[in-house]
Amino acid sequence: MPEPVIGLEIHLAIRVDTKMFCGCAAESFGSEPNVHTCPVCLGLPGSLPVTNREAIEKAVLFSLALHCRVPELTQFHRKHYFYPDAPKNYQISQYDRPVGEHGWVELDGGRRIGITRCHVEEDAGRLAHPPYADHSLVDFNRAGAPLIEMVTEPDLRTPEEARAFLAQVQAVARALGVSDASPEQGKMRADVNVSLRNPDGSLGTKVEVKNLNSFKSVAAAIAFEVRRQGALLEDGREVAQETRGWNEGGQRTYLLRSKEESADYRYMPDPDLPPLTLEPAWLDDLRARMPELPAARRERYLALGLKPADAEALALDLEAAAFFDAATEAYAGSAQTVANWLTGDIAGLLNAGGRSLAEAPLRPEGLAAMLRLLDDGTISGKIAKEILPEVLEGEGPEALVARKGLTQITDEGALAELVERVMQANPAVVASARENPKAINALLGKVMQESRGTARPDAVRRLLQDRLATPGSD
Ligand SMILES: [Zn+2]
Incomplete structure (x- = not known):
């Protein structure tokens, strides 16, 4: 069986009051559609974005906690693509100056998983497709909400390891107050890259599985891909480079699109957002505040x-x-x-x-x-x-x-009295306990019951043994 090579891309919703570049509420879980919107996050002409300082601070804190190198200068780029849930037809993201690079997370067993980069970007809106309707709906509440995207090196080897890694990242994000990191609310989402190593040790063709919203699905999707790709190779067939989705009900991945070429997003520095200088004194202050x-x-x-x-x-x-x-x-x-x-x-x-x-x-x-x-x-x-x-x-x-009245009876006199009472009331059991030492448990049970569990079983057993060993005393 060839060795699986696994990398993750994790999106974390940053816990802040307002969106990345405007004053709309960042938290929209459970809200009516399109109530948290304004000209900036709707991408209306003439509107200007303003960077959310707290979101940058939290993303830098997170990067520091993951042992990333944080640059002196960080910058936002426009990533161009058309999709109905992206109102500006570009996403404000980071390109060659992310907030953090070259970090690592140590797993329980001591193995280090490399972090390629952490960058800040804005979230997209959400599409809804009503059943039997001839149209789709779009909700922009989430558009412009701040996200950290974290990309790992292909250092993970098993579904269990991927799951343990996610649990670590989640715990770090929560400890820092950077994100609620709750997959069930869509505040922690993951894409996985899975390939099988070639016999000569080089990396095999990579398949990406998108939009996994629980740790369990991540592990299951990886396990499925390892089996699927293994079976293809065993048949002498090739693994195609493609993007796949996850079918939760069927517990299998399915083809979303084949990758002909990598998309050209025409990244360009966002002219509305000047690069941010991360002062060393400010970084020291963040390090000092690290919980x-x-x-x-x-x-x-x-x-x-x-x-x-x-x-x-x-x-x-x-x-x-x-x-x-x-x-x-x-x-x-x-x-x-x-x-x-x-x-x-x-x-x-x-x-x-x-x-x-x-x-x-x-x-x-x-x-x-x-x-x-x-x-x-x-x-x-x-x-x-x-x-x-x-x-x-x-x-x-x-x-x-x-x-x-559940205080344990520790007074020997009270305990002896209790034992005496139970023995008097159960002469047949006493007789059989004299015949057969094992039957003492029946008496012990009766004493414990009588005391409603407040007698010490070891003390009762000792008292019973003493009394039963004295012939004719009852
Ligand atoms: Zn807004």
Whole structure:
């Protein structure tokens, strides 16, 4: 099987209030069509674009976080093409002076994936094709919204690696506040390039799959292309250079267009937008404001003693990481214990309810308080799991345990009394436990039931064994 060679092109919607070159709202998810438009983003004659400083700042911050070289001068070009969703018949993009070049992202296993470039551009509008209509509709709400386009080197080798890479990029964008990077809202979209390496080691013919809107589709499209191209080559046929689409229902790629020649976009510097000088002092300031990134967070969690899988999962989830940090600090106990509850029972309950951690009323202090009750023996692990759904709804664990009388019985006298009572009430079970030591579990179960789980099973077992070993005492 020839080695797959995979590259990605990722579009991220930059999280800013206004569009790239005008004052219209950049966020239009869920809005009526064509309400966020003006002469600039509709490309009307005589209108002049003004660069959104915050969008540039975020794109530069992102480039720095991906270890890109950021130039002293960055510039916008016009990329000419005709398409009904592009009102100006050109797109303002970047050409030979992007905001970042030659960066890298390190995957969990330590392998570095090269970033060719990051550039800023404006988004296009959106076409709608009503069924059975003789016309199409266009919505310009998204036209002119700022995007970062990020292109990787063809360094990825498997669908799983591509998926892990996307998760890293998403986590970095979110940690920086550069983008919501949510594929389900179209704020993170990817195109993939897939080829199979020739027997002599050179790169094979590249096929591009456009517009993948989930990490799962990216992985599935790559896997499909590797199989499709492999089968062609095995048949002695050639892989054609083409652009393909992804059919989600059929889980397969399909031909969009064959590439005769690369398109000539007639790039020219945008005469309305002067080049931007990126002052070294400003770049230093951005570097100083860089928050903790997922890779550094993962290292910090490993140093706390977390299992690698937990460290990785928490490092990639900004919300869970913030909760974990606060809970670990409030608890002052084992960090792995906090991680176990977060990734285990709490995640299970949240998944079942279709909620995220931020949507649940539970605060880090609440989890820490429950863990302390567990540590000092006030409650058992079983009781902790039992009260967790209410703790998740924001109930204070101490008050909850007190109100429900769930404090673990630690007093030996009270426990002995309870054991005595259960034995008196179940003479037949006691008799059979004397015959057969294994039947002690039936008695243990009855005591635990009677105590509503507040007795310590090991202490009860010891008491029962002592009492059963004393003949005639009942
Ligand atoms: Zn506008």
